Amino acid sequence: MKFIHIADIHLGAQPDAGTAYSGGRPRELWDAFSRVVTLCEEEKTDILLIAGDLFHRQPLLRELKEVNYLFSTLSHTKVVFIAGNHDYIRKGTYYRTFQWSDNVYPLLGDKMGYVRMPELDLAVYGFSYHAREIREERCNVRAQGLADHEILLAHGGDEKHVPLRREILEALGFDYIALGHIHKPQAMIKDFALFAGALEPVDKNDTGQHGFVRGEITEQGVHVEFIPCASREYIHLALRVNEHMTNGSVKDYIRETVEKRGTQNIYKFILRGQRDPDVEFEIEYMDDYGNIIEIEDETCPAFDYQALYEENQDNLLGKYIEEFLGCEEGSMEYQALQAGVQALLENGLS
Amino acid sequence: MEIKELYLENFGKFSDKRFYIKDGIHVFYGENEYGKSTVYAFIRAMLFGLERGRGRAALNDEFSRYEPWVNPNYYAGSMRFSIAGKNFYLERKFDRYSKSAYLICEDDGEELSVEDGDLNMLLGQMTAESFENTAAIGQLTAKPGQGLAEELKNFAANYYETGRSTVDLGKALETLRLRRRAVEQEMKSLREKQEIKKDAVRQECQYVSADAEKLQRELEDNQKKLQSLPRESDDCVMAEADSNEEAVTDDSVKNQQREDRAESFDAEAGQGRRLMAMGGLGIAAGAAGRLWSVFAPGGETFAGGGAISVLAWVILAAGLLLLAVGAVKYGKYRRQTRLQGANGRKGDAARDRDAEKREKAQLENARKNETETYRQRLEWENHRIKAEWKERQVRFQNLQEQLAELEMPDKKIKNLQAANAALLLAEEKMIAASRNMVQGFGSILNQKASQILERITGGRYTKLLADENLNMTLLEDGRRIPVERVSRGTIEQVYFALRMAAVDMLYEEPLPVIFDDAFACYDEKRLKSTIKWLSEQQRQVIIFTCQKREQEIVKIF
Numbered sequence: 001m002k003f004i005h006i007a008d009i010h011l012g013a014q015p016d017a018g019t020a021y022s023g024g025r026p027r028e029l030w031d032a033f034s035r036v037v038t039l040c041e042e043e044k045t046d047i048l049l050i051a052g053d054l055f056h057r058q059p060l061l062r063e064l065k066e067v068n069y070l071f072s073t074l075s076h077t078k079v080v081f082i083a084g085n086h087d088y089i090r091k092g093t094y095y096r097t098f099q100w101s102d103n104v105y106p107l108l109g110d111k112m113g114y115v116r117m118p119e120l121d122l123a124v125y126g127f128s129y130h131a132r133e134i135r136e137e138r139c140n141v142r143a144q145g146l147a148d149h150e151i152l153l154a155h156g157g158d159e160k161h162v163p164l165r166r167e168i169l170e171a172l173g174f175d176y177i178a179l180g181h182i183h184k185p186q187a188m189i190k191d192f193a194l195f196a197g198a199l200e201p202v203d204k205n206d207t208g209q210h211g212f213v214r215g216e217i218t219e220q221g222v223h224v225e226f227i228p229c230a231s232r233e234y235i236h237l238a239l240r241v242n243e244h245m246t247n248g249s250v251k252d253y254i255r256e257t258v259e260k261r262g263t264q265n266i267y268k269f270i271l272r273g274q275r276d277p278d279v280e281f282e283i284e285y286m287d288d289y290g291n292i293i294e295i296e297d298e299t300c301p302a303f304d305y306q307a308l309y310e311e312n313q314d315n316l317l318g319k320y321i322e323e324f325l326g327c328e329e330g331s332m333e334y335q336a337l338q339a340g341v342q343a344l345l346e347n348g349l350s
Numbered sequence: 351m352e353i354k355e356l357y358l359e360n361f362g363k364f365s366d367k368r369f370y371i372k373d374g375i376h377v378f379y380g381e382n383e384y385g386k387s388t389v390y391a392f393i394r395a396m397l398f399g400l401e402r403g404r405g406r407a408a409l410n411d412e413f414s415r416y417e418p419w420v421n422p423n424y425y426a427g428s429m430r431f432s433i434a435g436k437n438f439y440l441e442r443k444f445d446r447y448s449k450s451a452y453l454i455c456e457d458d459g460e461e462l463s464v465e466d467g468d469l470n471m472l473l474g475q476m477t478a479e480s481f482e483n484t485a486a487i488g489q490l491t492a493k494p495g496q497g498l499a500e501e502l503k504n505f506a507a508n509y510y511e512t513g514r515s516t517v518d519l520g521k522a523l524e525t526l527r528l529r530r531r532a533v534e535q536e537m538k539s540l541r542e543k544q545e546i547k548k549d550a551v552r553q554e555c556q557y558v559s560a561d562a563e564k565l566q567r568e569l570e571d572n573q574k575k576l577q578s579l580p581r582e583s584d585d586c587v588m589a590e591a592d593s594n595e596e597a598v599t600d601d602s603v604k605n606q607q608r609e610d611r612a613e614s615f616d617a618e619a620g621q622g623r624r625l626m627a628m629g630g631l632g633i634a635a636g637a638a639g640r641l642w643s644v645f646a647p648g649g650e651t652f653a654g655g656g657a658i659s660v661l662a663w664v665i666l667a668a669g670l671l672l673l674a675v676g677a678v679k680y681g682k683y684r685r686q687t688r689l690q691g692a693n694g695r696k697g698d699a700a701r702d703r704d705a706e707k708r709e710k711a712q713l714e715n716a717r718k719n720e721t722e723t724y725r726q727r728l729e730w731e732n733h734r735i736k737a738e739w740k741e742r743q744v745r746f747q748n749l750q751e752q753l754a755e756l757e758m759p760d761k762k763i764k765n766l767q768a769a770n771a772a773l774l775l776a777e778e779k780m781i782a783a784s785r786n787m788v789q790g791f792g793s794i795l796n797q798k799a800s801q802i803l804e805r806i807t808g809g810r811y812t813k814l815l816a817d818e819n820l821n822m823t824l825l826e827d828g829r830r831i832p833v834e835r836v837s838r839g840t841i842e843q844v845y846f847a848l849r850m851a852a853v854d855m856l857y858e859e860p861l862p863v864i865f866d867d868a869f870a871c872y873d874e875k876r877l878k879s880t881i882k883w884l885s886e887q888q889r890q891v892i893i894f895t896c897q898k899r900e901q902e903i904v905k906i907f
Contacts, residue, residue, distance in 0.1 A: 012748075057748040061741055092743060294762070316519060319783040335772035339526060340780050347521035 001120055001149060004040055005049040005213040005224075007180030008198040009033050010086065011063065013056035015202045017266050020290030021232065028231055030066075032200045035229065036212060037070045040077040046120055048077050051180030051196060052084025052129070052155030059087055064098045072101040079104045080115060080124045084155040084180060088129035095128075107153065112141040125174070126153030133160045143173040149217050155180040157188075157195070169193050176215065176222050184208060191222050200230045204268060204293050207234045233265045234293075240273040243302045247279065251286045254295075263289050270296045277301035277342060300338050308341065317344050351473070351861050352890045353393065354437070355430040361395075361444075362388040362416040375884060375891040377901045386894035390866050391416050393892075394486070396429045397469070398478035399451070400444045413444070423447060430456075433472050433859060438462075440469070474857045484853040485861050487846065487868040519784050523777060530773040537766045544763075548756050555749045562742040569735045576728050579721060791855075792816065798851035799844075806843055806880045816848055839871040846880070850887075862890035869893075869900060878903050 010029060017025045033054075040048050055063065071079050081104075083089050089096065089108055100106060105115040107126040114125040123146040127138065139162060143150040152174045156162025161181055166189060169177055177193035183206045185197030196213045198206055210230035216223050237257060241250060250271065258267060269292065271281060283295040305321055312318035320340055327333035353371050358364035363385050369378075380386050391412060403411035418425050425445035431438055441452040442464075451464035462468035470476075476485075759767075800814045813825035822833040822844055833844050846868070853861065863884075869877050877899065884891045885907040893900050 057751055058744045060744055061737070090747070092740065094740075094744065296765070316780075316784055316787055319787055320780055323779040323783050332768055332772045332775065335769065336775035336779060339529065339773050340522070340776035343522040343525040343529070343776070344780070346525055347518040 001046045001122060001217045002043065003047045003049055003151075003176075003215050003217070004036065004043075004045050005051065005176075005178040005194065005196045005215060006033075006036055006199050007051035007155070007178070007196040008053045008084070008183055008202070009050070009200075010053055010056040010198065010202040011067070012059070013202045016204055016293050017232065018289075018291040018293050019287070021266065029200050029202070032229065032231065033067075034070055036199065037074065041074055044076045046077065047117075047122065047124070047151075048074070048079045049124070049151065049153055049178040050079065050081035051153050051178045052082050053086045053180060054081060054083075055087035056202070057086060058090060058093055059095070061094050061098075064094050068098070068101050068104070071104050074103055077103065078117060078120070080107060080126070080153060081105075082107045082126045082153050082155060082180075083128035085129050085132055085134075085161050088132060090130075112138070114144075114146065116146055118147070121148040122151065123147040123149070124151045124153055129155065134162050135160055136162070137165065137168070138162050139164055139172070139177075140168055141172070145173075149175050151175060152177045154178070157182045164188065166193075175217050176224070178213070183210075185210065185213075185226050191224055194224060194226075196226075201232065201234050201266075204234055204266070207236050209233065231264070233262075234268070235261055235265050236268045236270070237261075238270045238272050241271055241275050241281075241299050243274060243276045245275065245279070247282055247285075250281060251288075254286050254292070255288045258289055258291065263291060265291065267292045268294045268296070271299050273299055274302035275299040277303065277345070301342055303338065303341055303345075305337070305341070317341065320344060351431055351433045351859055353429060353431045353862055353892070356389065356392060356396075357428045358389070358392055359426045359428065360418040360421060360424045361392050361427050363419055364388060364392075365418065365420055371890070371892065373890055375881065375893065375904050375907075377893045377895060377904055379895055379898060379901050382896055384896070386896070387866065388416060390486070390864060390894060392427060393429075393864065394478065394481065395444065396427060396440060396442055397473065398481065399442070399464075402446060438472070440464075472859075473861070474859045476857060476861065480856070481861075484849050484856060484863075486864045487849060487866065519780070523780060526773055526777045526780070530770060530777075533766055533770045533773065537763055537770070540760065540763050540766070544756060544760065548753060551749055551753050551756065555746060555753070558742050558746045558749065562739055562746065565735050565739040565742065569732065569739065572728055572732050572735065576725065576732070579725050579728075795848075795851050795855060798854065799847040802847035802850050802883065803844060805883045806847065806876055807840070808875065808879055811840075811844075814844060814847060820848070822848065839873065839876065842868070842871050843876060843880070860887075860889035862892055864892045864894070866894045867896060869895070870897075874899070878906075882907055 009032070011033060013026065013029060014022070015025050016022055037048070039045070054067070059067075083095060083106075087093075087095075089110075095106070095108055105117075105124070106128075107113050107115065107124070108128045110127060110130045112125060112127045114123050116123045123144075125141065125143070134156065139152065139154045139156070143152070150173070152172065154162065154164070154177060157164045157179065158181070164179070170189060170192070177189075179188060179193060179195045182195045183198040183201070183203065185195055185208075187194045194213050196211075198210050199212060201207070201210050209226075209228040210233070211226060211228040213224050214227050215225070239250070239253065239257075245253075254269060258265075261267075269286075271283075275281070281295075281297050281299065283297055286292065286295060309318055309321040312321070321337065324333055324337040327337060352373050356369040356371065358367040358369075360366070369389065378384075378386055378389060395412070395416070400413050400416070402413040423445050424443075426441070426443040426448075428439065428441040431440070437456040439452075439454050439456050443450045451469075453462040453464050453469055454460065455462065796813075796815055799816065800812060803814050804812045811824050811826060815823045815825060815830075817823075824831045824833060824836065824844065833841055836844070850863070853863065869880070872880060881900065881903045885904070893904075895901070
């Protein structure tokens, strides 16, 4: 039995994707979802598992219709989905009343429920969010032996959203646990309990590859693989500057890096290290391709505080440095120390 | 620094006037109008230049005041002085046409540039203002200006200076404040951007809720229309339609029954007709038998003839009977059919009436159907409106959610807040550090000033306290006396002490101090001790006075 497991599609989200891509990004989320459905049809996948947060917010009726249309194009694949914390089953949600295509099996109950598919000898278990948060451990219902293959569909994994524990999941007796909510694709338990991760990255912190899980349950057991398919990737890069770098050289370096890693991707740069005290980085002018969402300037002027202190022990500069003795690098005090020393040196009388 | 020679080439009332100034204490004695203030102004103009004011200010400024009485377009002078054992010649032209300054070291002939700040360097960065505040004490203006307090603070920051850097506390603080303002500005613009985003969402919220309201109104309208439709007639139409249908079935049933009955009648009539035919035959046979027996007696056997005759009677009788029964039966049939025919005619009329009624009903139905479709349309409309309204509701909720997310402060703003806090902390700590330094400096200043004051008051006041802003207090037997409460003379002496202490601390190079009728309020005793103290200092002292007593005291020492 072949399955595809996706999660956190977040249809309807408007992720910040830089000036160049933000406008088209919501459409790209739909396209990615559509591609997965097409793939299911092409590969004659038996079942498509959607582990929550198909929508970023409450789906509109027309959105459900679009999704249902896509599902209805599947001649072979059956679809099972649950609602996550973003598209939770709220009072008056369209989820309650929507008439799904015959091959779609929503598990929208508050309590753990299941669907049986005798032709696949399969039972899929799961429940949906009826509130934004669920702090209880809910994934502790054992597989009941309703069919040869049993799969659990679950959304959560942090303290506010259905905490999950490895040892409990292991003991539940499912063949596979399809997890959603954590956007970074990862195996909680190898070949057994996987977070498919967001299908496309939907937040600037969703770095790394994104895609879906393709799997097969056979006599030999479960085999799964992660298939990257996202059209863009968020990449965070730290750039270490030195005292010889200027605005121009930093800008060039950033442009080259973006070209090398792909201009379709979306970047955040963090400038670190020590800069020439006379250079102020004009970070707002360094986004050549419109795909940089942020440049954080964490550089500090190249001061040798120890030497400065020793040289100026008896004057204000020394006394000022003394006020901050023992403060940690990166702390607010350190920032104050740096700002003050810079201000004092900039206004030297000699 | 020591001023050796002043040459007032053309300055104020003086023209081609040369003064040689000796080291130690030099007293310019002159009566009123002698030109003492002019000489003092000349020294200042030589050291710091003389700028022509602009506009109305130019009318009474120094430049105009000391414009040469004779030949005002030639406004110039020169001086000789020595600093750290080197002799310098300085020449300045003040008038607007030939404005220039010329400085040369007379020992090695090296020409220096006043414009490039060489003179400034020689004077130890002293400005005209600080000169006024410390070294130059005018008539009854002994209280040092606020500038001195600032300068002292700044100086305090550098007082212990041994390192490579000197700092300007005020400017450094200003830099920090500017940076903080820039950060605040950035935060503000980020917040504004956020606000623009929020506004866009809010606006959409408004559209959606306006839409929802419109739909609500439409729904209400619709509801009203629906209610205004005759609700009972609705039921009637339905009931009538039903009864009509029932009536139709009734009719068909009745017809069926009627037909059934007719069939049985027909059968009965056939039977009658057959009986009558048999009766007829019997009568004919009976009659034939009678006829035959009438003609037969003409024959021989009576008896035989009698038997045949009896048979003939029987057959005749039977025939008659049959005919009678048949006739009765047929007659009954005829009656029946006639009745039936009448009945049939009656039925047609009824049918006609039904049709009329039905037509009417149809018309009625058509009308009712029309209202019915209208009603249905309204109901569909209701459905549509409700669906759209719900859609708006979901969208509204989604937008509210988005808005709530936007309320949460952005990470960038958080970073800026941290930067702001850090800058604020930097300012605080810098002020704290400088306060520590000023305290250290202040106590030394106070100590020095106290010593001077003790000397010139002959031990009357031994302790002078000046705070950061140079508010001064005297301590006498443990009592604090604000300086404003003591006599005019003593006040001047307190200021004198502070100025002398400050000039001593502020400038490494011993600059000349100039007194312009500054001792008018001093009594003999204190003047004596003051001049004695001055004579012990390693600096040139220039005293302008209109009284002879200074000159006389100086002669003593």
